[in-house]
Amino acid sequence: MTEPSPTGSGVLQVPHLRRRRIVNKSMEALALLTALIAVGVLVLVVFSVARRSWSALNLDLLTKTPIPFSLTNEPTGLANAFVGSIVIVGLATLMALPVGILIAIYLNEFAPPKINASVSLVLDVLNGIPAIVIGIFVYGLVVVGHGQSGYAGAFALACLMLPLVARSTQEILVLVPNSTREASLALGVPRWRTTLSIVLPQTIGGIVTGTTLAVARVAGETAPLLFTSSIVGTSINFNPAHALQTIPVAIFEYSESPDPKDHAQAWAASLVLLIFILVANLGARALAARSKRRMGLG
Amino acid sequence: MASEQAAVEPRRPLSGRRLNTGDLILLVTAASAAVAVVALVALIVYKVVEGAKLSFQTFGISFVWTVAWDPVKEVFGAGSFLFGTVLTSLLALALATPLSIGIALYLTELAPRYLRGPITSLVETLAAIPSVVLGLWGIIVLGPFLSQHVEPWLHDTLGFIPLFGPPSTAGASVFTATIILTIMMLPIIASITRELFLGVPRDLKEGSLALGSTRWEMVRGVVFPYARGGIAAAMILGLGRGLGEAIAVTQVIGGGVFISWNLFSTGDTLASKIAASYQGATTNVEVASLFYLAVILLVFSLVANIAAQWIVRTVNRKQGGAAT
Numbered sequence: 104m105t106e107p108s109p110t111g112s113g114v115l116q117v118p119h120l121r122r123r124r125i126v127n128k129s130m131e132a133l134a135l136l137t138a139l140i141a142v143g144v145l146v147l148v149v150f151s152v153a154r155r156s157w158s159a160l161n162l163d164l165l166t167k168t169p170i171p172f173s174l175t176n177e178p179t180g181l182a183n184a185f186v187g188s189i190v191i192v193g194l195a196t197l198m199a200l201p202v203g204i205l206i207a208i209y210l211n212e213f214a215p216p217k218i219n220a221s222v223s224l225v226l227d228v229l230n231g232i233p234a235i236v237i238g239i240f241v242y243g244l245v246v247v248g249h250g251q252s253g254y255a256g257a258f259a260l261a262c263l264m265l266p267l268v269a270r271s272t273q274e275i276l277v278l279v280p281n282s283t284r285e286a287s288l289a290l291g292v293p294r295w296r297t298t299l300s301i302v303l304p305q306t307i308g309g310i311v312t313g314t315t316l317a318v319a320r321v322a323g324e325t326a327p328l329l330f331t332s333s334i335v336g337t338s339i340n341f342n343p344a345h346a347l348q349t350i351p352v353a354i355f356e357y358s359e360s361p362d363p364k365d366h367a368q369a370w371a372a373s374l375v376l377l378i379f380i381l382v383a384n385l386g387a388r389a390l391a392a393r394s395k396r397r398m399g400l401g
Numbered sequence: 402m403a404s405e406q407a408a409v410e411p412r413r414p415l416s417g418r419r420l421n422t423g424d425l426i427l428l429v430t431a432a433s434a435a436v437a438v439v440a441l442v443a444l445i446v447y448k449v450v451e452g453a454k455l456s457f458q459t460f461g462i463s464f465v466w467t468v469a470w471d472p473v474k475e476v477f478g479a480g481s482f483l484f485g486t487v488l489t490s491l492l493a494l495a496l497a498t499p500l501s502i503g504i505a506l507y508l509t510e511l512a513p514r515y516l517r518g519p520i521t522s523l524v525e526t527l528a529a530i531p532s533v534v535l536g537l538w539g540i541i542v543l544g545p546f547l548s549q550h551v552e553p554w555l556h557d558t559l560g561f562i563p564l565f566g567p568p569s570t571a572g573a574s575v576f577t578a579t580i581i582l583t584i585m586m587l588p589i590i591a592s593i594t595r596e597l598f599l600g601v602p603r604d605l606k607e608g609s610l611a612l613g614s615t616r617w618e619m620v621r622g623v624v625f626p627y628a629r630g631g632i633a634a635a636m637i638l639g640l641g642r643g644l645g646e647a648i649a650v651t652q653v654i655g656g657g658v659f660i661s662w663n664l665f666s667t668g669d670t671l672a673s674k675i676a677a678s679y680q681g682a683t684t685n686v687e688v689a690s691l692f693y694l695a696v697i698l699l700v701f702s703l704v705a706n707i708a709a710q711w712i713v714r715t716v717n718r719k720q721g722g723a724a725t
Contacts, residue, residue, distance in 0.1 A: 117613065127615035134511055137503030138520060141591065144584055145527045151542050152534065202434045209431030222435050224710060229442050231638075231706040232699065233645025235672045239695045240445045243452040262445075265438060295423040323531025325648040326672075329679040351533045351648075358537045358652055366541065373534040384529050388522065 149377065156374040159367035164375070169337045179364075181372050183339045187253065187347030191332065192322050194257035194343055195264055200314060203268030204303075210269075211276040212298050223273070230266035234326035237262045242330035253343025256332030260321040267320065271313025275306045308394025312387045319383035323376055325351035350376050449699055452692030455685055464693055470658040470674070472683070477690035479671065479697055484660045486670040486701075489575060489650070490643035493582035498636055500583070501590035506620060508591075509598040521595065528588035536652030539581045544572025544653055552576065552665050566663030573655030576664040578673075581649050586639035593635035597628040630716030634709040641705035645698060647672035671698050 167180030206226070210219045241259040249255070279302050287297040328349055335348040350372050357369035420428065456464060460477060467478025504524060508517055552568035559565045569576070601624050609619040647670075655667025656677060669677070671694045682688045 123615050123618065127617040130617040130620075131511055134503040134507040137500045138507040138512070138524075140500060141504050141524050141527060141587055142520060144587075145523055145530075148530060148535065148538050151538055155541075202437065205431045205434035206438055209428070209435045213428050213431060214435070218435075222439065225439050225442055227710065228703060228706050229438065229445075231641050231702050232442075232445065233647065233672055233702055235645065235647035235675050236449060236695045236699050236702070237445070239452070239675060239692060240448050243448045243692065244444070262441065265441075269438070293421050293423050295421075295427040298427060319529060323533065325531070325533040326676060329676055333679060351531060354533045354537060355648060355652070358533070358540060369537055373531075373537055376531060377534060380529050380531065381526065384526060 152370055152373050152377055155367070156370035156372075159364075159371035160374060164368065164371050168339060171337060179368070181348075181350065181353050181368060183335070183337060184348040184350045184353040184372065185375075186339050186341060187332070187335070188322060188349040188351075190341060190343055191253050191256045191260060191328070191347055191349055192318060194253065195260035195321060196314065196318055198257060198261035199264035199268050199317070203265050204272050204310065206265075206269040207272035207276055208298060208303075211273055212294075212302070223270075226266040226269050229262070230270070234263060234324055235329075238327040238330045241327065246331055251330075251332050251334055251346035253332055253345065253347040256328045256347065256349070257343060259327035259331050260324060263321050263324060263327060264317045267317040268310075268313055271316070272306065272310050275309025275313070276302070278309075279305050308390055308397065312391045312394070315383050315387040315390070319380045319387070322383075323351055323380055325355050328352050329355075446699065449692055449695050453689055453696045456689035456693040459686060460690075460693075464690070465697065468658065468660060470690075472681075472687050475684060475686050477687065477693075479694055481658050481660050482669050482671045482674045482694060483697065485575065485654070485668040486644055486672070488664075488668075489579045489582055489654075489670055490640055492579045492664075493586055493643050494636060494640050496579070496583040497586035497590055497639060498632075501587055501594055501635075501639075502632070504587070504591040505594035505598050506624075508595050510616065510620065510624075521592075524588050524591050527584065528592075532585065532646060532649040533652075535581055535584065536649035539577055539649060539653040540573065543580065544569075544574070544577045546572075547577055547580065548572040548574065548665070556665070563662040564664050566661075566665055569655075569665045569667070571655075573653055573667055574665045575654060575661075575668040578650045578654040578668075578670070579664065581653055582643040582646060585646060585649070586643055589642055590632075590635045590639040593638065594628065594632055597631040597635070598624055601627045630712055630719070634712040634716070637705050637709040637712070641702055641709075644670075644701045644705070645672055646670075647676035651676040671695075671701075 163178040164180040164182075165185060166182055167178050168183050169179050169181065170177060206222070210222055214222065237259050241255050241262070245252070245255040245258065283301060283305070284297055287301045288294065292301070328351065332346045332349065333352050335346045337348075340347055354369045354372050354376070357365040357372075360366070360369075456477065460467065464478050465483065466480045467476075468480035469476045469478040470481075471477070508521055508524075512520060548569045548571065552565075552574075555565045556568055605623050605627070606619055609623045610616070614622060650670050650673040654669060654673055656669050656673075657667045658669070661668065675691050675694050675698075678687075678691055682691055
């Protein structure tokens with residue numbers, strides 16, 4: 104509460120120093136607490152899933168199919184959902200990957216800055232559209248006329264993947280040094296060959312990273328599939344012309360079931376899904392670090 | 402993010418040169434992909450609006466605030482869902498923002514260097530958990546915990562506020578949904594905020610410290626003002642995530658067509674109502690009304706996105722692009 108005044112020792116006395124230090128320390132403690140909360144929630148969720156899935160986590164989950172209204176203790180599983188998820192996500196990747204890369208090539212190698220900015224904005228808008236709206240859009244576009252199918256589900260997921268793939272490819276294309284392009288062009292290589300065989304190969308690492316993250320993201324999506332591929336049988340089906348069961352939809356349905364055995368299977372399927380997503384994320388991160396080092400940017 | 406894209410010089414090493422046939426083929430193919438994505442977004446808007454036409458003709462604009470969802474009498478309205486959406490998302494945002502800023506501060510200013518990478522990855526991993534798994538956890542683990550331990554305590558101590566009414570019985574409540582949405586917004590806002598804080602010029606921070614301010618005073622005086630616009634944009638993006646989340650909210654919110662300020666009662670949001678009706682909608686009017694809900698959601702997401710972009714652009718211009 105005193106004015107700053109030189110003391111005998113020559114040290115400047117600062118007002119409210121004690122209070123300011125206390126405020127500072129408490130703010131630091133709060134920041135630490137928030138970080139602990141975030142990490143704690145993650146640990147808690149993963150731990151819950153792991154602990155509760157124990158009873159249903161066995162090979163039957165991957166090899167057997169569900170038996171509806173079963174009163175016996177015959178082993179059941181979600182083989183049909185695993186197959187369906189792989190088929191639908193694979194198809195979605197086949198749809199989104201080439202288009203996404205082409206968009207990025209156009210924006211980065213050809214488009215004038217204004218068009219680049221506006222199409223990038225459209226990609227961000229598409230990325231921001233809620234997954235459930237994408238689901239109901241595909242319902243209106245495809246399902247109303249042709250019924251549910253794996254194709255419809257894959258198309259819905261592809262809509263979610265497209266901006267992710269395009270954006271990540273764009274980000275990696277920007278990193279390719281212009282001198283590489285100029286060197287190739289100076290040697291008389293046409294522009295399309297420069298793009299496809301000089302520029303693009305350098306970005307493979309980045310594209311794989313972006314695609315892996317996009318696959319991990321849509322593999323867990325339920326909302327777009329509810330209206331497009333959810334009315335399904337219990338047998339294993341590889342044909343995307345029919346509606347296919349998927350892991351996220353199975354978890355969603357089982358989580359609302361009153362049967363505790365279904366809950367156990369939902370937890371087990373969640374664990375498999377989580378492990379897949381975490382491994383894909385870590386792999387993508389490691390790959391990104393490696394390809395950045397290779398491009399001399401690490 | 403978009404801001405980074407905008408800041409990078411576009412690469413056009415050959416503008417103005419003549420294109421040969423191969424170039425033209427690549428250009429046309431690539432350009433048509435870009436046209437296709439623009440057309441896709443237009444088609445999404447068109448199809449969703451078209452699907453809602455019947456409902457729009459029947460109920461008009463008053464659908465938006467009418468509280469009703471009666472498939473038998475065929476009366477539908479979005480009022481209670483709109484209320485639920487706004488209530489859960491805004492509350493979750495109010496919880497997630499300070500938490501995210503704290504995390505970002507810890508990661509940029511406080512954490513020892515060897516912890517920064519791992520904790521950043523962990524926070525980002527939180528964003529990778531599928532919403533259906535978070536919803537499963539919410540309904541079986543979090544919901545019962547909240548209704549047995551947290552909600553009675555909040556009701557006893559803060560019961561005079563209408564938000565904290567009688568606790569829920571089974572754990573499915575607006576409150577549980579809010580907590581789940583908070584967990585979903587957290588990694589989005591935290592990772593953007595962290596990048597903003599990393600972009601604060603070092604000399605400004607050191608200047609503040611050299612003048613004798615404590616670390617918190619430096620953060621308040623230098624870091625916050627510098628990152629303010631970006632944090633607003635991050636909040637809007639987080640809000641967009643919360644408004645549109647369907648699955649996890651459906652699993653934990655319990656459903657119901659009424660407006661209640663009690664957080665511990667059940668409810669519904671626009672997105673959760675659509676998700677919950679995926680097998681139930683039978684009549685044309687009900688399906689069209691679901692599309693109508695989707696139209697409202699679409700408007701929300703478009704406005705949120707464009708607002709966030711606009712803020713980022715304005716901030717960049719003000720700071721001369723220094724923020725990225």
